[in-house]
Amino acid sequence: MEHTKSVVIVEEIPTQSGHTIGVLTLNKPKALNALDLEMASLLLDALQAWENRSDLVCVVLKAAGEKAFCAGGDIVSMYNAMLESNGEIPDFLASFFRTEYTLDYTIHHYAKPIIVWGSGIVMGGGMGLICGASHRVVTETSRLAMPEITIGLYPDVGGSYFLPRLPGKTGLFLGLTGVQMNGADACYVELADVLVASDQQPAMFDALQSFSWKLDDKSESLNGQVTTILNGLNTPENELVANVESHRAVIEKWCEPDNVTDVVNNLLSADVSEDKWLSRAQSTLAKGSPITAHLVFEECKRGAKLSLADCFRMEAIMSCRCGQHGEFQEGVRALLIEKDLSPKWKYKRVEDVPEEVVASFFDSPWTNETHPLADL
Numbered sequence: 001m002e003h004t005k006s007v008v009i010v011e012e013i014p015t016q017s018g019h020t021i022g023v024l025t026l027n028k029p030k031a032l033n034a035l036d037l038e039m040a041s042l043l044l045d046a047l048q049a050w051e052n053r054s055d056l057v058c059v060v061l062k063a064a065g066e067k068a069f070c071a072g073g074d075i076v077s078m079y080n081a082m083l084e085s086n087g088e089i090p091d092f093l094a095s096f097f098r099t100e101y102t103l104d105y106t107i108h109h110y111a112k113p114i115i116v117w118g119s120g121i122v123m124g125g126g127m128g129l130i131c132g133a134s135h136r137v138v139t140e141t142s143r144l145a146m147p148e149i150t151i152g153l154y155p156d157v158g159g160s161y162f163l164p165r166l167p168g169k170t171g172l173f174l175g176l177t178g179v180q181m182n183g184a185d186a187c188y189v190e191l192a193d194v195l196v197a198s199d200q201q202p203a204m205f206d207a208l209q210s211f212s213w214k215l216d217d218k219s220e221s222l223n224g225q226v227t228t229i230l231n232g233l234n235t236p237e238n239e240l241v242a243n244v245e246s247h248r249a250v251i252e253k254w255c256e257p258d259n260v261t262d263v264v265n266n267l268l269s270a271d272v273s274e275d276k277w278l279s280r281a282q283s284t285l286a287k288g289s290p291i292t293a294h295l296v297f298e299e300c301k302r303g304a305k306l307s308l309a310d311c312f313r314m315e316a317i318m319s320c321r322c323g324q325h326g327e328f329q330e331g332v333r334a335l336l337i338e339k340d341l342s343p344k345w346k347y348k349r350v351e352d353v354p355e356e357v358v359a360s361f362f363d364s365p366w367t368n369e370t371h372p373l374a375d376l
Helices: 037-050 075-083 091-108 125-131 159-165 170-177 183-188 198-210 222-231 248-254 260-269 276-287 290-303 308-325 327-337 355-360
Strands: 008-014 020-026 056-063 068-070 114-118 121-123 135-138 143-145
Touching (some): 008 198, 068 114, 068 125, 091 125, 114 125, 121 125, 135 183, 135 222, 159 290, 170 276, 170 290
Parallel strands (some): 121 143
């Protein structure tokens, strides 16, 4: 049944072969479908209810409106919780991140194919939803990014796992600069699987419903059947230029040092005045939180050696410490609350941030047994 007023519309649609497709629609278009705690809980409940259904062949996760799939998390609610926490870890943040990361982890390990229609803006929490899906669809309108450096947070939602596993140093670069990727970029760095025209969503649903699904076909899994359907959709009329690919050589050169200070200084001192994409990347880094730069570098370094579950457990610690430390609160204030766009970061330069401050973000407030994600 469809509930159009719900922040997540949960539907089941039949196929001509007698099977079922689960459809989840993020339904806060005016807020660019920013993921709040209620939305994350509804998504998780639906996925868990569907996972073992023998008639259900796949899940489609999409969004209402054309501007955004999901532009991030509900950081205004987080800000309000931080204001009231008096320097302690806000209970709301611990609850939000536990639910969000459990949802993201569930998507990564889901037993059925999940198609995410990542058209429009896909940032922050939206990246967490798309990155773990079996079939990640982008279009010519897709704009993907992890711009947390602008608010004093860091690329979470599994960023510590997927960023260091992108080609070369591209993940580190994307995390430090928060620069936007188009659909071609996303496919190039393997954060998306297929690039289609943005008007193809109705055609995709028609194909999903008319397809002769086979659950006992040993030669082609459900994943393979979904791939066949998506490969039949039209691609964008105009070819997109993959900025990451065309700038790959300089990205590798700048990000080669094994310490964050040299990497950041390489990026900030480069003459990119003639390149709009690199200029945006450089500007975002220059205005961003020096503490976040350290966290990005450290999460990529540590996450490269961790399992997905351990990455999410590490991020739960980091995110709750961010809610306690004050840098995240200040970043949200400047960008979204008072909107003066002039955050007063605790340190002016990356080289000013003490090692012990960085280390404190990885200091768990819980024992292994009481960790909120102990059961992942």
